[in-house]
Amino acid sequence: LLSVSVCLTSELLARYFVDCAKCLSKGQTSAYHEKVRTGSMASKYVLGGYFGNPNGNDASAEAYFENIFNGFVSTMGGAKPVTMNGFVDFSQDPSTWAANASWTAWSWTQSPVVRTSVTPIIGIPMSDNNHWAGNVAGSTNDDFFKGISNGAYDGAYKGVLDAWVNAGFKTVELRLGYEMNGSFMPWYMGDDASTQADWVKAFQHLSTLMRAEA
Helix, strand or coil, X not given: CCEEEEECCCHHHHHHHHHHHHHHHCCCHHHHHHHHHHCHHHHCCCCEECCCCCCCCCHHHHHHHHHHHHHHHHHXXXXXXXXXXXXXXXXCCHHHHHHHXXXXXXXXXXXXXXXXXXXXXXXXXXXXXXXXHCCCCCCCHHHHHHHHHCCCCHHXXXXXXXXXXXXXXXXXXXXXXXXXXXXXXXXXXXCCHHHHHHHHHHHHHHHHHHHHHC
């Protein structure tokens, strides 16, 4: 069985990074993060971040990723991230999302600093660039929301989750339609009540679908 949780944001994680910034500015890195790693603050925060993506096909790209990842660990006083952000490539058609997720999950398992010991927090798109840009004739991001609710993309979304399961991950967190209030995102929830209602309905459908698939 896969443990899956659906979230919009992680307040504690955000607060942790704010505190990190304050700490660094005061030159308190080592002492402060030792408290986070081993002391009373260890249970208060979940340590994680985004460091780019491991690359199982390109040794140079993998080395670049590991350098960033290990630099973060060093800055945190030796504490390794519990979670790491990953994404589905929404520049691609939804029919390719499962394959994209499969490659990403596989690359994680090939990375010596990640493997399956870090919990993935996967950004799940709720539209693609083509619908956002109007490149699909007569379609918009709102049409994509309606398609989600109607089950048109169920296979694509279940394929993304299955890809991580098949790679050996036992816990996955999903950020469905992350940053949906930004007009710079293909799944922007819109300024009108009708589009926003369609977005909410689509989110609810995906939440139910992904939990059931897990």
